[in-house]
Amino acid sequence: MIPGSTASACAAVLQRDLTLAWRRRGDIAMPVLYALIVTTLFPFAVGPEPALLARIAGGVVFVTVLLAVLLSLDQLFRADIEDGSMEQLMLAPQPLALLVGMKVLAHWITSALPLIVVAPLLASMLRLPAAAMPALLLALAIATPLLSLLGAVLVALTAGSRRSGMLLALMLLPLCVPVVIFAAGAVAAAQEGLPWLAPIAWLGAGLVMAVVLAPLASAAALRIAMES
Amino acid sequence: MSSLPSPSILLEARALGFSRQDERVFGPVDFDLRAGDIALVEGDNGSGKTTLMRVLTGMLRAGEGDVLFAGQPFSLTTMGGAIVFLGHHLGLKSDLTARENLDVSAGLYGVRDGTSPMEALRVVGLGGFEDEPVRRLSAGQKKRAALARLLLLPARVWLLDEPYANLDREGIALVNQLLDGHAARGGAALVTSHGAVSFAGGEPRRIRLHA
Numbered sequence: 001m002i003p004g005s006t007a008s009a010c011a012a013v014l015q016r017d018l019t020l021a022w023r024r025r026g027d028i029a030m031p032v033l034y035a036l037i038v039t040t041l042f043p044f045a046v047g048p049e050p051a052l053l054a055r056i057a058g059g060v061v062f063v064t065v066l067l068a069v070l071l072s073l074d075q076l077f078r079a080d081i082e083d084g085s086m087e088q089l090m091l092a093p094q095p096l097a098l099l100v101g102m103k104v105l106a107h108w109i110t111s112a113l114p115l116i117v118v119a120p121l122l123a124s125m126l127r128l129p130a131a132a133m134p135a136l137l138l139a140l141a142i143a144t145p146l147l148s149l150l151g152a153v154l155v156a157l158t159a160g161s162r163r164s165g166m167l168l169a170l171m172l173l174p175l176c177v178p179v180v181i182f183a184a185g186a187v188a189a190a191q192e193g194l195p196w197l198a199p200i201a202w203l204g205a206g207l208v209m210a211v212v213l214a215p216l217a218s219a220a221a222l223r224i225a226m227e228s
Numbered sequence: 229m230s231s232l233p234s235p236s237i238l239l240e241a242r243a244l245g246f247s248r249q250d251e252r253v254f255g256p257v258d259f260d261l262r263a264g265d266i267a268l269v270e271g272d273n274g275s276g277k278t279t280l281m282r283v284l285t286g287m288l289r290a291g292e293g294d295v296l297f298a299g300q301p302f303s304l305t306t307m308g309g310a311i312v313f314l315g316h317h318l319g320l321k322s323d324l325t326a327r328e329n330l331d332v333s334a335g336l337y338g339v340r341d342g343t344s345p346m347e348a349l350r351v352v353g354l355g356g357f358e359d360e361p362v363r364r365l366s367a368g369q370k371k372r373a374a375l376a377r378l379l380l381l382p383a384r385v386w387l388l389d390e391p392y393a394n395l396d397r398e399g400i401a402l403v404n405q406l407l408d409g410h411a412a413r414g415g416a417a418l419v420t421s422h423g424a425v426s427f428a429g430g431e432p433r434r435i436r437l438h439a
Contacts, residue, residue, distance in 0.1 A: 002338075003334045003335060003337075003338045003339045004309070004334075004335075004336070004337055004338020004339070004382070005338075008335045009335055009336045011335060012331065012332045012334075012335025012336055013332070013335075013336070015332075015335075016321065016324070016328075016332045019323075019324065019328065020321060020323050020324065023323040023324075024323065082317070083317055083318070083319065083320065083321065083322070084315055084316075084317025084318055084319035084320075085319045085320075085321060087285075087287065087313060087315060087317065087319060088313075088319040088333065088336065089336070090287055090304065091285055091286070091287070091304065091308060091309070091311060091312070091313055092308055092309055092336040092337055093308040093309030093310075093336075093337065093338075094308065094336065095305070099336075223287075226287055227287070227288055227289065
């Protein structure tokens with residue numbers, strides 16, 4: 001790879017963010033532990049009847065994963081803005097949108113992927129039937145990058161403000177409604193033995209759109225944030 | 229002065245000014261930087277030196293006037309990487325080592341012919357500290373690690389915002405030596421300082437900003 005080429009720039013950003021996450025690997029475990037604890041609370045709160053738990057399992061896992069991703073999103077650009085790395089990314093010869101896309105990918109790998117790995121455990125704690133497990137995993141695999149990309153736009157928009165954590169949640173959660181409906185819908189359909197690919201296809205369409213548009217929007221928002 | 233810039237002009241500001249909410253931050257200023265030029269931007273605290281730098285990098289939109297790069301209107305989308313900027317925030321990741329930080333910069337911007345991250349770190353006096361996480365370096369050593377980026381990257385124009393801050397006497401000499409070498413290679417640099425500065429190569433061009 002030629003230094004300074006687009007491929008090497010993407011690799012450099014991706015490798016940098018993954019290395020940074022690995023140096024602080026305790027932080028990777030946080031969202032996973034959070035999701036585990038929240039899921040454990042549900043049987044205590046609603047009662048341990050297997051039929052009831054199985055009915056809510058899909059929805060609970062999605063909302064828990066959504067909140068766990070949200071917790072880590074806030075940090076997506078903050079450290080880079082504070083230590084001046086964002087300026088270096090902006091002045092680089094490559095399009096900022098591409099580099100932001102790499103940052104989102106690294107964030108998804110370090111925060112959402114571990115959640116997908118533990119999702120079968122969470123779902124079986126809530127007695128989700130094994131037949132619905134493929135639908136759950138596929139829905140998560142498509143819904144979480146969609147959430148990361150939507151979140152990146154909003155994090156970039158709120159990057160200028162000091163206390164952006166709650167603001168971010170208030171802005172992102174309404175946008176997640178369709179994602180949760182389609183994802184949980186696919187799992188519910190699979191539980192009842194109905195075809196469940198249609199809602200997944202809708203999620204996929206959303207993801208394709210987000211992959212194209214979200215990095216551009218994030219980059220534009222970051223440029224505005226850096227002007228203040 | 230003719231309106232056509234001579235080809236050796238790298239960076240040119242024409243009636244450049246910036247206002248924040250109708251309050252003038254600096255300008256209008258006119259200057260040009262030719263190959264081999266080192267210019268010093270002088271001004272008291274709050275006179276807009278950093279803002280001028282950010283406008284020149286393209287991160288801030290100039291309110292009035294133009295920035296030309298090699299005779300063309302400057303824009304980050306077409307000329308990214310032509311300028312290397314060293315600001316108050318050094319752009320170093322504290323959990324990465326000095327060498328890893330330089331590797332990231334090299335991946336983003338490319339590398340000047342005949343140099344390498346290790347060589348750049350040796351020149352700035354961080355030989356032996358290459359694999360030390362940046363957070364364990366002193367403030368002056370961090371600055372040196374950021375200066376190594378200047379040596380490594382191929383950009384011809386350096387914009388250095390307060391490069392002398394946090395440096396000991398040897399460090400100041402190092403910055404001057406880097407600037408001299410850059411000018412000799414046909415590069416240009418704009419340096420801000422609020423204090424007295426003596427360059428090695430005699431009296432620099434001065435651009436004065438008033439608060």
